[in-house]
Amino acid sequence: MASVAALFGLSACGSDSNDSSEALPVVSAGGAVATTSGRMVTLTGSSQSASNLSWSQVSGPAVTLTGANTATATFMAPSVSAPTQLVFAFTGTNAQGFPGSANATVTVSPAVLGFTAVAKNRNDIVTIPEGYSVSVLYRLGDPILSGVAAYANDGTDTNFAGRAGDHHDGMTYFGLAATGTARDANSSTRGLLVMNHENISEQYLHVEAASTGGVRPEAEAIKEIECHGVAVVEVTRASNGAWSYVQGGALNRRITPNTPMTLHGPARGDDQVKTVYSTNGTAARGTINNCANGVNAWGTYLTCEENWAGYFRRASGDNALRTAKEVTAFGRYGLSQGASGANNWASVTAANSADQWKFSKWNISVSGASAAADYRNEANQYGWVVEVDPYNVNSTPRKRTALGRMGHEGCWPANFVAGRKPVFYMGDDSRGEYFYKFVSATPWDAADANATDRLAVGDKYLDNGTLYVARFDATGQGVWLPLVFGTGVLTAANPTYAFASQADVLINTRLAADVVGATKMDRPEWAAVNPANGEV
Numbered sequence: 001m002a003s004v005a006a007l008f009g010l011s012a013c014g015s016d017s018n019d020s021s022e023a024l025p026v027v028s029a030g031g032a033v034a035t036t037s038g039r040m041v042t043l044t045g046s047s048q049s050a051s052n053l054s055w056s057q058v059s060g061p062a063v064t065l066t067g068a069n070t071a072t073a074t075f076m077a078p079s080v081s082a083p084t085q086l087v088f089a090f091t092g093t094n095a096q097g098f099p100g101s102a103n104a105t106v107t108v109s110p111a112v113l114g115f116t117a118v119a120k121n122r123n124d125i126v127t128i129p130e131g132y133s134v135s136v137l138y139r140l141g142d143p144i145l146s147g148v149a150a151y152a153n154d155g156t157d158t159n160f161a162g163r164a165g166d167h168h169d170g171m172t173y174f175g176l177a178a179t180g181t182a183r184d185a186n187s188s189t190r191g192l193l194v195m196n197h198e199n200i201s202e203q204y205l206h207v208e209a210a211s212t213g214g215v216r217p218e219a220e221a222i223k224e225i226e227c228h229g230v231a232v233v234e235v236t237r238a239s240n241g242a243w244s245y246v247q248g249g250a251l252n253r254r255i256t257p258n259t260p261m262t263l264h265g266p267a268r269g270d271d272q273v274k275t276v277y278s279t280n281g282t283a284a285r286g287t288i289n290n291c292a293n294g295v296n297a298w299g300t301y302l303t304c305e306e307n308w309a310g311y312f313r314r315a316s317g318d319n320a321l322r323t324a325k326e327v328t329a330f331g332r333y334g335l336s337q338g339a340s341g342a343n344n345w346a347s348v349t350a351a352n353s354a355d356q357w358k359f360s361k362w363n364i365s366v367s368g369a370s371a372a373a374d375y376r377n378e379a380n381q382y383g384w385v386v387e388v389d390p391y392n393v394n395s396t397p398r399k400r401t402a403l404g405r406m407g408h409e410g411c412w413p414a415n416f417v418a419g420r421k422p423v424f425y426m427g428d429d430s431r432g433e434y435f436y437k438f439v440s441a442t443p444w445d446a447a448d449a450n451a452t453d454r455l456a457v458g459d460k461y462l463d464n465g466t467l468y469v470a471r472f473d474a475t476g477q478g479v480w481l482p483l484v485f486g487t488g489v490l491t492a493a494n495p496t497y498a499f500a501s502q503a504d505v506l507i508n509t510r511l512a513a514d515v516v517g518a519t520k521m522d523r524p525e526w527a528a529v530n531p532a533n534g535e536v
Helices: 218-226 324-332 446-450 454-462 502-507 509-516
Strands: 026-028 033-036 040-044 051-059 072-076 084-093 099-109 168-175 190-197 229-237 243-245 253-255 260-264 283-285 290-295 301-305 385-388 398-400 423-427 431-433 435-440 465-472 478-482
Touching (some): 026 084, 040 099, 324 509, 385 454, 398 454, 502 509
Parallel strands (some): 260 398
Antiparallel strands (some): 229 243, 290 301
């Protein structure tokens, strides 16, 4: 729109030298804008004489303005079914307090694809639409910590606890302020990329083919272990639109199967999660086979442990050393006696005895006088949703046991609504498994979205609540079945498995879902929540 001056002012009585027009600020709201739904719109105002500049919406479907108290504001074009005008006022005042304003009109049309779709092909290359470019942002082996050498990619590289892991999977972008480490959820030019590293392709990690059978070399095994887990890495967007990662970013870190963690929720301290490392069952080490993810309104990342059972070794005669309940539970989770472990990491003898735990933990055979003397329960420390605070490099990830133990694909929250209890949806990604939801015991307080102790907020919403499993009926309708100890068949009298507590129900979520009559599915995997209407 054209520049507009204020139409009023004040002048001293009897004076014709104090022309009020000299006091009027002149502001410009820029030209008219046309866009489509889902596009980011930038409103750019200007003035040579005004201060206290601000944007406000005059008419049209309501939108949220970012940077409303500056000359440049942005908003996401709303969903519309027909061309719709939104009008915004750009206002400023001068030193005398006189206001000036101008309007900008944005016409939003229904969403369009915005590019020509790529024709199907068999080209062994990434194919993108005309006018677009593609580049590699973050690859296996890239150094993310200061002092880590560039990736040679010839099998000689070490210290993957300071490098990008393998099999990039679920990820989330967390905005950062222009400088420093403060959170800025609205930033689209600088942030943290938090990414799962689910598995490995060992043929690309070693100088020669990975050793098979017998005792694995320590150097090979530690490299493979460290390639699993999660990465937090700073990324930035240049003025030309190109993205790059920042080696040595203040918040950069790798979270691996060796990273210290804590157990939270009902299973914390239960006998079934006690090990030689954590004799009181409150601490754990590591996360593995991290597949999909979730993100919380308070700025934390949820990483989900999926196909973790196959990493463990278990001696062929181990059943005889366990209770009938343990044998039932281990069998239900695929922890078969006689299993060698997918990568045979338990075979390693560390050169330094202080490092032996990194390999011994993968052997869950009974070998000591009690659980406090071996790793018989180590597998029960896996299969959880793990909460990570990406903005605190010194924070300890927390395993949220109230959300159940399974082959978690992801953990997707419903829209957070003030006064309503948060809900999280989860699939157990194995054949013949189930779909779940967790309903927090605590109604959502919108002020918690800006809390600085983010993991404490996680304690508030994720450690207490009710886990449900889905039953789908022939009518086309479904029922959410609560997995609560002491209700229905989830008691010590159950003939399949004698549940002893809520911790027992959650550690053995699959068994609980079996006996309540949930509907088996063919690898329930991804879920999504519509941010506009909350549809799952």
